[in-house]
Amino acid sequence: MKPEKAKLVVDGLKEAGVDFTAGVPDAQFIQVYKMLEEDPDIRYVGTANEAEAAGVGYGAWFGGKKPALMLATSGLLVATYHLARINILHEVPLLIVIPYRGDIGDPRWMGLYKKTTEPGLNAMDIPYRVVSRSSDIVRTIKECNESARAWLRCIAVILNEEALW
Amino acid sequence: MVARLALIKELASIVPQEVLVVTSIGNNSYFWAELTDREATLFHSTLGMCTPAAFGLAMALPRRKVLALDSDGNLILNLGVLGTIANENPTNLTVLVMDNGNYLGSHKKEPGMRTATGGKMKLQEVAKGCGIASAHLIQDAATFREVPDEAIRIFDLDCRRSRQHRTLRPQFERAADSHGFRAPPLLCQPG
Numbered sequence: 001m002k003p004e005k006a007k008l009v010v011d012g013l014k015e016a017g018v019d020f021t022a023g024v025p026d027a028q029f030i031q032v033y034k035m036l037e038e039d040p041d042i043r044y045v046g047t048a049n050e051a052e053a054a055g056v057g058y059g060a061w062f063g064g065k066k067p068a069l070m071l072a073t074s075g076l077l078v079a080t081y082h083l084a085r086i087n088i089l090h091e092v093p094l095l096i097v098i099p100y101r102g103d104i105g106d107p108r109w110m111g112l113y114k115k116t117t118e119p120g121l122n123a124m125d126i127p128y129r130v131v132s133r134s135s136d137i138v139r140t141i142k143e144c145n146e147s148a149r150a151w152l153r154c155i156a157v158i159l160n161e162e163a164l165w
Numbered sequence: 166m167v168a169r170l171a172l173i174k175e176l177a178s179i180v181p182q183e184v185l186v187v188t189s190i191g192n193n194s195y196f197w198a199e200l201t202d203r204e205a206t207l208f209h210s211t212l213g214m215c216t217p218a219a220f221g222l223a224m225a226l227p228r229r230k231v232l233a234l235d236s237d238g239n240l241i242l243n244l245g246v247l248g249t250i251a252n253e254n255p256t257n258l259t260v261l262v263m264d265n266g267n268y269l270g271s272h273k274k275e276p277g278m279r280t281a282t283g284g285k286m287k288l289q290e291v292a293k294g295c296g297i298a299s300a301h302l303i304q305d306a307a308t309f310r311e312v313p314d315e316a317i318r319i320f321d322l323d324c325r326r327s328r329q330h331r332t333l334r335p336q337f338e339r340a341a342d343s344h345g346f347r348a349p350p351l352l353c354q355p356g
Contacts, residue, residue, distance in 0.1 A: 020225065045224065045253060047217070048245020055210070055217025055243065056224070059187065062207060063225025081212055 005134055005164050006031035009097065012141030012157075013042060013068055018095060020060045021045070022053040023070030028099035028164070032070065050075035054082035057094045068095040068145070073102065073113035076120060083154060084124040093148035096156040097141065100130065105161025121156050128156035131163045169263050170196055176234075176261075177201045179310060184230045187219040189239040193263055197234060213242030216260050220250055223258035230257050237264040237282045244291065251296030262288055 009032045013021070022045045025033040036044040043065075047053040050071050057067035071079060076098060086092050100106070102114035121128045127147070131140050141157050148155040169192055177200040180186065186203070188194040190211040198208060210218050219233030240246075240262055250258065266283030282288055292300035 020221075022221070043224065045221075045249065047249050049243070051213060052217045052243045052246050052249065055214035055246075056221035056249075058214065059207075059218035059221025059223075060225040061221075062218075063222045063229075065221075065225040067221075082214055085211065085214075 001028065001031045001164055003031055003035075005137075006035055008134060008137040009141070009159070010035045010039060010042070012138040013095075013097075015138055015142040016068075016095065016145035017066050018042060018068045018145065020057070020065035020067040021070055022047055022056045022060075022067065024048070024050055024053065024072070024075055026072035026075065026099070028072065028101065029070060032097075036070070050079035051082045054079045054086060054094070058082075058086050058090070058092050061092050061094065066145070066149070068097055071096055071098050073098060073100060073110070073117045077116060080120060080124065083126065087124055087126050087154040091152040092154070093152050094154045095141070095145045095148050096126070096154060098156055098158045099164060100158045100160040103130070103158075103160040104132070105163075105165055107161070117158065124154075126154045126156055128158055130158045130160060132160055134163045137163055169193075169265065172263070173197055173234075174200055175310075180232060181230075184232050185219075185222055185226070186232045186234060187215055187222065188234040189215040189236045189263075191236065193234045193236055211239070213239055213246075215239055216250070217243055217246045219260065220246060220253070220255065220258060223255040224253065227255065227257055230259070231255075233258070233260040235260060235262045237262055237266060237288065238268050238280045240288070241281055241286075247292050247295035247297060264288055 019041065020043045021036050023033065024047060033044070036042055045056055047056060050069070053069050053071070057069050060067045083094070083096070086094060098117065100113070100117065101108070101110035102112060102117070118128065129140050129144055131137055137159060144155045144157050173193070173196040177197070182203055184205070186197065186206045187210055188197050188206060188208050190209045194208040197206065207218065215235040216233045219231050223231040250260070264282050266279055267277050268280055269277030287302070289300040289302045
């Protein structure tokens with residue numbers, strides 16, 4: 001992932017007003033995690049697994065933060081129970097940013113995640129946008145976060161390799 | 166050993182009103198709801214979410230004290246959070262684990278099945294191994310008052326059931342609202 005594409009993700013989070021992020025680093029998004037860890041405006045907490053990250057973001061929201069979770073497609077599966085509960089039962093608006101394994105542009109065959117990511121989000125009743133153009137990254141993150149906060153719902157932004165390459 | 170109800174009664178009398186409390190699902194939530202009259206509680210954090218949620222809250226509000234009222238089976242599901250907490254070191258967070266070494270043992274007619282702490286696992290040693298220096302195993306309510314505020318506290322609970330558990334439980338069930346938690350106005354998100 002090129003640093004300028006990672007910067008677009010961080011810029012999108014800043015445009016959205018996100019000031020707290022949690023997640024587990026993955027190969028696709030490693031540049032984003034490194035930027036977040038060094039960014040003075042966004043608090044990044046590295047967790048041991050994605051379910052823990054969901055819980056941390058959930059608590060941070062009750063403390064007045066505007067949290068986002070940075071989840072790999074595999075990690076989304078780890079956090080499924082927690083996100084379903086946070087979204088459907090507790091109605092806490094967590095923005096979820098996911099680099100898309102298994103979609104167009106992914107140089108590796110990760111078809112598993114094409115079969116699980118969008119159906120999984122649908123099952124959890126979490127609306128999402130798939131971003132395929134880098135020029136749409138900042139705007140989509142910002143707009144999805146605004147909807148999440150207005151609706152008190154989790155919303156996901158899925159960035160495929162066409163957008164990130 | 167100390168029974169959960171007795172310990173939560175003790176806690177209810179000494180935890181200041183301004184402390185934000187996050188409780189795990191089950192009797193921790195039911196007893197705390199029944200024995201305290203406070204709005205700043207987030208109830209029924211399930212499947213490992215209690216301590217992570219309390220940690221997130223503590224990170225967001227560094228000038229407020231936060232108490233996680235967790236349980237052994239719940240914490241074990243997300244045990245890695247102890248390492249996260251050790252590294253971030255929020256001094257306003259206390260984690261208190263009601264450890265009865267048992268799944269479902271507190272509210273069924275017969276004890277359930279043992280958790281790892283019902284075997285060889287010692288949570289206070291795990292916490293220390295994760296980098297939390299102030300981890301304690303406490304077996305009576307009186308000792309609780311003597312532990313420093315900044316400690317992660319591990320309580321070993323007697324899993325024997327008392328008559329009080331059975332007679333009080335219906336009241337606790339009514340205390341929880343239909344969503345399973347009470348939205349704390351103190352913590353409501355502005356805007």
